[in-house]
Amino acid sequence: MRKIRTLLLILLAAATFTVHAQSPRLSGVYVGAELYNTPFQGMQINNIVIYFRNDGTFNNALNQPDWKTKVSGSYNITNNTVQLAFKNGDEGKKYKLAANGNLESTAGIKHTLHKVKKITTLPAASYEKRTASVSGGMGTGMPAVGAFSTDYLYFDGKGNFSTDRSSVVGVTGDAAGGTVGGKFGKNNKTGGTYKLGDGEITLTFGNGTVSNQSFFYSPPNEEDLILLNGEFYFRKEEKEKPGAANSTADNTGAHTNTTTTAGTPTTADVLNKLRDQYNGENIDKITTVKETANITGNMQVTLVTDIVNNRIRAEIKQNGKLLLIKQLDGNEGWQWLNGRKTTLSQGEKDELLLSQYQGIMGLHKKLNNYFLTGTVTASGDNYIISFYHNKNKIVYLIGKDYTLKGNAYTTNAAPSISAYKNFTQANGITYPVTTESSDGKTKITSTTTSLEINPVLTADTWKMP
Template sequence: MVWCTLLFADVVNGQTKTLNGVYAGVKLMPSVTPGGGMNRIDEVYLFRPDGTFNDELDKPDWQKRTTGRYTISGKKLTLKFSKDGDVSDYEIQSADKIDAGSFILFRQPMDSSVPKGFLEFKKLSSMGGMGTGTTFVGTSSTRGLYFDGKGRFSTNSENTSVIAGDGIGGGGTNKKEGVGAYKINKGVLTLSFDDGKTQTHSFYYRPAEKPVMAVIDGDIYFMKDEKEMAAERSASSSAKSKRRLSANNSNANTGASGNIADAKAMLLKANATHGGTKLDNVKTITFEATVQGISVTGYVAVTGERLRLEMSKGGKLLQVQQLEGGSGWEWQGGRTAPLTTTRINEMRTSFYTGILGLRKSEIEALTIESVKTGKAGTAIVCMQNGKRYAFIINDKGQMSASGDLATKVPLTTVYSDFRQTDGILMPYAELNTAGKQQLSTQYSNFRINPVIPPQTWNKPGAN
């Protein structure tokens, strides 16, 4: 999560009238169909006593930049964005917390020093691996900053892709590093590299609470302790050795045409396992699930790629997102706004991965890129509509994991608790991975091909 400084002013009878500083938190967005995983959004707000705020701390003019205005009435905090006029209503719980509905915005005091240690920002996508009985497929993007507490720093960034498991191995890594001197002044971190390059960043962190975390240009960095770093170095070394040994001993040839043909046959077998013709003929799906205490109700109409996701807590509707082909909208706090292009693309992928990705029509349209087979199962990476997806098929012919590997924050899901539902084998439990977060999703109900009344697709409050 992200936290920054916040100082309260004009407090009357325990009620805050203005804010001065930064609040931030992590918004976790579940996907719209099984297999979509979770998407993590870091929300950061720099509030000023004059009633303005900025949620773009990555911009060079972040200290003076204004992206909207806020008002406070009792405990109610209302944000109105300048660009599109969108409005969000939050509740001030205390001097340290704001309830944003499906997530919490926290306060972090400003500090005039930089913490000694290693701060890491990681976006991780993975499926399978230890404890799942499947091959591991993963991609990660990592940025790190090490401060020695005496004015020196080192940086590293790394992009890695891995396919590994019993009898298989492969992947690649790209690294960049730098060293120099640092200083901090009123939330501005200056990095002076030894090669003469200089960078400035917005920087806030909370030293008094665990885990130690920092906000750098609006991104969330977590402090890693020495034991954690030593364990990761040992695990990384072991994994690299295993992958090298697996690659040398494997008889699998990724580019061999036989494997490509076998891959499509394996996907068609998974199609039959999960329902065959009944799966191919799915027109609508509805479901109910629970994610981190949030109740999720979903509606899916395959024709026209129409999807609706409703989130509620304690019987109160918090948010609705709806995809309508190549466009869509989001409702929150009584206001609607268009879905971002990124979110539209994320939601559309649910028709090409997960359970719906196993329909015969989708399998036939795939271009297989790579196949890695081992004792734990087979990882198949493929292209569809210009995007990269992955499936892991176990020895029972079940899709035990799937993912979208093309998004900015790749979405991946490991499946379990398979149950027959209206002739289709559906997973009622998922382990979702997005960024540093791993969340479990438990489905309580699926309905296949129900009639969805037309009014279901209306915006909340509409007749």
């Protein structure tokens, strides 16, 4: 009897030792967006998708049919540090496993990976994926203007879906044919039915085509996206939610965060240095500005801003032909596209409004109160200043020599990333002539050809075509 007890104790001790000796594991799909700076292409964005398995392997290619079994590399966790090793020889990555389960970066510009969910039901919503965007010259953060494409997806929550893909010419991703909005088309090649499975979705199109793809979901209070075939589709706001705060230049920031990492300057120090570098006293004299730029795709964009009256107008032309206008007057906004006028959504209004709080214009004494609420962190040879305008996050990338390198901002869609180059001076103001933007795959360039400081604006400036 004693021998049996001794044997049981030995087996129990061995089992306990095995449990404690095992390395902790992750399970599920984690996603996030990483900003990084390159010598020749400026600020870039890298959308990260990693499927962790509890056997110590992972896969970062969820667009493959064998994504559930495909192995991109292995990982181990030691003292809450997750070390990734890639089979193809790519440089390994390290993340800190936070108490809330998120993965926090340990190098480069800080970013976080969040876990997305498998679901069996999907609420009705529209989603969009943008391939590229561009922000304007002068460093004003001209709102997402360029030639790019957008994929739209709409799910009605009842098993029906609609898709649309458009070549985009305009501001903030408006398609020449309009968005899919809240409609779906049955019995045609761009619509059909869907069925959710174990981390997958089966799309059955009206013409009989069946497509099986990986599928994960993040609710609005988290990343607010779906991950389809390894690609990010961000939820598209159709209209302002009841009770949403108005966006005006006089609002106080919804987020107040003046935390500064030890050893770094304060936001006030950074702002003062930037104003010294870029002639802040002259920037403060700006009441109106009109900027014209050429952008990739043989297009021309003109941005008119009236700081005093809180009015913004963006026009797009191609080969001299007017294609699109977006205009914001206080919190009222409209769009003219192919002779048709529509009302701007709150997200579109936000993107126009945020143009004033970035780049050179963001240093203006009437506009920099949001900047002063921000957080400063050091990242290599740069400082990162992050702050909020209402719910929308804005990021400045500043060299430690206090040179303005770029901006990023997020609304309810994919982040817009801009890098500034070739600074020049006019009217006592130093500003970048060239702005480059990229989603990590496609780069678009904007070159300022004309900059008018304090032009006289008349009623004709703001009229409908």
